[in-house]
Amino acid sequence: MPGDGHESEHGPVPVRGPESGAGAGSGRGAPSSGGAESGRGRSSRTGGRGRRRPSWARALRPSGLNRAPGAVPAARQAGPYLTPAQAFDALYAYCAPALVRQAYLLTGRRDLAHESVERAFQRAWDHWPEVARDPDPAGWVRAAAHDWALSPWHRFRRRYRHPEPPPPDDHDRALLDALLSLPPPYRRTLVLYDGVGLDLPDTAAETEASTRAAAGRLLYAREVLAERLPEPAGPRELHDRLAELASSGRTRAAEPAAVRVGGERRARLWTRTAAAVTVVLIGSTAMTLHTAPTHYVPPVPPGETVRGVPPRAAPGPLSDDQRELRDRLREALLDGPARLTPEAR
Numbered sequence: 001m002p003g004d005g006h007e008s009e010h011g012p013v014p015v016r017g018p019e020s021g022a023g024a025g026s027g028r029g030a031p032s033s034g035g036a037e038s039g040r041g042r043s044s045r046t047g048g049r050g051r052r053r054p055s056w057a058r059a060l061r062p063s064g065l066n067r068a069p070g071a072v073p074a075a076r077q078a079g080p081y082l083t084p085a086q087a088f089d090a091l092y093a094y095c096a097p098a099l100v101r102q103a104y105l106l107t108g109r110r111d112l113a114h115e116s117v118e119r120a121f122q123r124a125w126d127h128w129p130e131v132a133r134d135p136d137p138a139g140w141v142r143a144a145a146h147d148w149a150l151s152p153w154h155r156f157r158r159r160y161r162h163p164e165p166p167p168p169d170d171h172d173r174a175l176l177d178a179l180l181s182l183p184p185p186y187r188r189t190l191v192l193y194d195g196v197g198l199d200l201p202d203t204a205a206e207t208e209a210s211t212r213a214a215a216g217r218l219l220y221a222r223e224v225l226a227e228r229l230p231e232p233a234g235p236r237e238l239h240d241r242l243a244e245l246a247s248s249g250r251t252r253a254a255e256p257a258a259v260r261v262g263g264e265r266r267a268r269l270w271t272r273t274a275a276a277v278t279v280v281l282i283g284s285t286a287m288t289l290h291t292a293p294t295h296y297v298p299p300v301p302p303g304e305t306v307r308g309v310p311p312r313a314a315p316g317p318l319s320d321d322q323r324e325l326r327d328r329l330r331e332a333l334l335d336g337p338a339r340l341t342p343e344a345r
Helices: 034-041 084-107 110-126 128-133 137-149 152-156 170-181 184-196 200-206 211-228 235-247 256-291 320-335
Strands: none
Touching (some): 084 128, 084 137, 084 184, 084 235, 084 256, 110 256, 128 137, 137 200, 170 184, 184 211, 200 211
16 A cells, blocks of 8 residues: 555555646645646647547536636626525536536446436535535535445346446447446546546545545556556546546536426425324324223233043932922022021920
C-alpha cells in the first residue's frame, strides 16, 4: 500500500490540484478549469484508433468549468432571490448530464444510470434544506447517485438480471468490460480520480476510505485496465477514453420538473403507506387488548393413569326388597323424610 505521500512500489500517485491541469476541484466535486484547457489541447489530435477524436474534457464533469469551485450557476431571469424549485433546477441542469455518464461507467447500464441520477435528485429534493446549505451540493448529489448505482440489491431485480448490449466499438467494449471486472469500490475510485478529476483526498473522502486505501485501489484498478486493454493508456489517455465511452449512446437526463414531481409523488406514496401501516398496527393492537384475557387461567393438567386401584365392580340385579327400598328413597327425596316422633318407653 502507498504511504502518506502516496508512494508505492509502482511509483507515486500524483495528488491533482487546480495547478496540475487535471480538473480537480476543492471540496467533493467542484472541477477547475485546468482540465478543460488540457482537453482542448488534445481536441485535434488523432487517437490510437486512426480517427480524430473530439474534446471529451467536459463529458464527465458538470458544466461551467470556469466558475469558482463549488459554485452552481443560478437560474436565468430568476431575480435577486431564487425559489427552492429554481435553485433545484439550476443544480440539476448543472450536474445531471455528467452524473448520467458517471453512473454508466459504474454500472454499464443506461437505464440504471438514468434511474440512479433521478433517485439521487429526488432524494436531494426531499432533503433540500440540507442540500441547499451544503458547501458542495453537486458532491452531495454525486455521492447519492453513485451509492444508488452501486447498490448490491440491483442484482435481485428482474430487469437487471440480463446485461445490456455492449458498445459497438471494440475498444469501448474492452474498456467497459475491464471496468465492470473491478470491485465496486475500486471502480468508483478510478472514475472519481481519472474520470471526474477529483484529487486523492477528496476521492478518499467520497468513497469513505483512507488516503492510503484510495491510492492502493487506484493503482490496482490501473494495473487491471493496463492488463486487459489492448492499447496502453496513461492517466490523460484513460480520462479521454472514459469520457468517450460515457458519452456514447443515450445520455440525456430527464427534465428537472419531472424529477421534482416524481420525488413529491414518491414521498406522498411513502407517507400514505406509513400512515396505513400505522393504522393497521393500532387496530391490531386495540383488537388484541380487547380480546386478551384479563386474568391468569391456569391450564388444565392432562389426565394420568393411576395404577394399583381395582376396577369398580358393576352392580348385580336388585332383589324385590331392594327395588322397593329404592323406590321409597326416590319418593322421599321429593317430599322429604317424615318427622320421627320418639316413643316413650
